[in-house]
Amino acid sequence: MCTRFVYRGSDVITGFNFDISLAKWNHQVIKEKERFYIGILRPDGIRHSYHGVNQNGNAGTLLYVHGSPAGAYLESPDCMTIADLTEQFIQAQITFDAAL
Numbered sequence: 001m002c003t004r005f006v007y008r009g010s011d012v013i014t015g016f017n018f019d020i021s022l023a024k025w026n027h028q029v030i031k032e033k034e035r036f037y038i039g040i041l042r043p044d045g046i047r048h049s050y051h052g053v054n055q056n057g058n059a060g061t062l063l064y065v066h067g068s069p070a071g072a073y074l075e076s077p078d079c080m081t082i083a084d085l086t087e088q089f090i091q092a093q094i095t096f097d098a099a100l
Helices: 082-090
Strands: 002-008 011-017 027-031 035-041 047-054 059-061
Touching: 027 047, 047 082, 059 082
Parallel strands: none
Antiparallel strands: 002 011, 027 035, 035 047, 047 059
């Protein structure tokens, strides 16, 4: 998954290629009023928005890597997975500064 940004004046154009194995991932392109994303069907029955852009122009992409057992431990209630962070950013639930 690669993301590219092009800036021209006050316009920002965001694009990404979605290179997955169609045999492994059940996905659907979803366009809503406030965002456009590729919904990945997960075992919880929800199409998660791990790759997309919202009406604020914020784009997010979740890179797929193998999980680390060391990352399963949460030190505080403020901790979240990178998947949750990415999805909340695409959904405009958090700002770029909050994501950082």
